[in-house]
Amino acid sequence: MSTDTVWVIDLNPWFEIKDLYCKGVPVTFKNLTDTLHDNLKPHDLINIDSLYWSFGNNTFDSVNFDGTTQYDSAGTFNVNLWARAKTCYKSTTRQIKVMEFPDIYFTHGDTSACVELDVDFTANNLNGEEVQFDWTFSDGVTGTGNPITRHFDLTGVYPYEMKVTFTPENCVKTYYDTVMINAWIPPVADFSIADENGTDLTDAVNGIAARATAYYKDLSTVTPNNGKLVKWLWEFGDDKKDSVTSPQTVGDITHAYTTTSGYVDVTLTITDEYGCMDTVTHQILILESLKFPNIFSPNGDGINDVFAPSEDGGYFLFLEMIIYNRWGERVWRRACEDVQGGNKECPNYDDPEFWWNGKTAMGADAAEGVYYWVLKARPMSESGDIVLNGSVTLVRTLGK
Numbered sequence: 325m326s327t328d329t330v331w332v333i334d335l336n337p338w339f340e341i342k343d344l345y346c347k348g349v350p351v352t353f354k355n356l357t358d359t360l361h362d363n364l365k366p367h368d369l370i371n372i373d374s375l376y377w378s379f380g381n382n383t384f385d386s387v388n389f390d391g392t393t394q395y396d397s398a399g400t401f402n403v404n405l406w407a408r409a410k411t412c413y414k415s416t417t418r419q420i421k422v423m424e425f426p427d428i429y430f431t432h433g434d435t436s437a438c439v440e441l442d443v444d445f446t447a448n449n450l451n452g453e454e455v456q457f458d459w460t461f462s463d464g465v466t467g468t469g470n471p472i473t474r475h476f477d478l479t480g481v482y483p484y485e486m487k488v489t490f491t492p493e494n495c496v497k498t499y500y501d502t503v504m505i506n507a508w509i510p511p512v513a514d515f516s517i518a519d520e521n522g523t524d525l526t527d528a529v530n531g532i533a534a535r536a537t538a539y540y541k542d543l544s545t546v547t548p549n550n551g552k553l554v555k556w557l558w559e560f561g562d563d564k565k566d567s568v569t570s571p572q573t574v575g576d577i578t579h580a581y582t583t584t585s586g587y588v589d590v591t592l593t594i595t596d597e598y599g600c601m602d603t604v605t606h607q608i609l610i611l612e613s614l615k616f617p618n619i620f621s622p623n624g625d626g627i628n629d630v631f632a633p634s635e636d637g638g639y640f641l642f643l644e645m646i647i648y649n650r651w652g653e654r655v656w657r658r659a660c661e662d663v664q665g666g667n668k669e670c671p672n673y674d675d676p677e678f679w680w681n682g683k684t685a686m687g688a689d690a691a692e693g694v695y696y697w698v699l700k701a702r703p704m705s706e707s708g709d710i711v712l713n714g715s716v717t718l719v720r721t722l723g724k
Contacts, residue, residue: 585638
């Protein structure tokens with residue numbers, strides 16, 4: 325008598341899937357249709373007899389236990405596994421999602437500056453699945469993260485790439501771009517100073533008399549292929565400024581000192597077309613020079629009413645003037661002192677009360693006639709004490 329075996333089979337085709345897959349990367353679906361995972365019973369039924377994969381991308385497999393394919397487009401796909409054990413047939417369909425790579429583009433901060441600069445680079449239009457950003461520039465500089473900041477100290481074109489790692493397994497894409505960096509080299513400011521005869525006055529190697537014209541020659545330089553100069557700002561140290569601007573190509577200029585003396589700082593600031601600047605300072609020595617008239621008429625008509633210098637001639641640490649009559653008797657005296665050496669008030673050229681008004685020390689009108697004056701002074705230029713003397717005729721009624 326023969327005996328037949330009857331199989332009561334519980335078949336449940338099943339396979340692993342992940343939350344997200346990467347386009348263009350081989351994918352393997354782990355088949356769990358076996359007794360180990362309780363998807364095939366009874367357990368002494370070792371293997372399924374046949375299977376068939378349909379991956380939803382027009383590819384199929386009936387040979388391999390685990391399903392392997394590659395998705396070359398993004399979207400949602402239905403993956404079907406059909407299995408047979410003995411005479412039991414069954415299939416399972418699971419839906420997967422394949423990620424589309426984002427169309428990442430780059431933005432960056434200002435790419436032009438003087439000397440050197442730090443530039444921020446940012447990857448934009450992300451899809452949220454990015455887990456790592458690796459940047460590489462053509463000069464070998466690397467960075468990680470988003471955004472990044474890198475330093476440039478040379479002008480040039482810099483190709484760069486950013487490799488992005490996404491959450492799906494083995495999902496990587498590299499993006500490319502190029503940036504133009506202008507790390508402008510600033511100009512170098514310099515100048516020389518001379519008098520009308522060409523005598524060098526730079527850094528006070530020689531002095532120039534107050535009110536005489538000083539000639540400032542621009543000696544500034546620029547590096548080839550960098551910005552051309554467009555502005556020269558001169559600060560003469562006497563509260564006066566002047567400037568030269570493009571289209572002039574040199575910053576030469578002249579200046580005469582009428583309100584200061586001694587050692588004076590002169591500063592030149594140059595600016596190129598890209599805004600790069602440089603500054604240099606040299607000294608000029610302004611020598612005091614006083615000139616007095618030989619006649620005055622203190623008659624109250626507002627013309628030559630005081631005996632004062634015919635033009636401002638610098639300032640002094642100490643100044644004293646004494647007027648004598650023809651018998652050598654002192655008629656009048658005035659003195660001033662500038663202890664700090666920078667107040668520009670000794671003497672005060674704008675104060676008529678400082679200078680001799682034709683009166684004696686007692687306030688009486690001095691008689692018409694010839695008087696003798698002596699001036700002693702210590703210049704701010706420290707060029708040695710000055711002693712001047714001369715005569716002046718006091719006339720109250722002109723035309724006599």
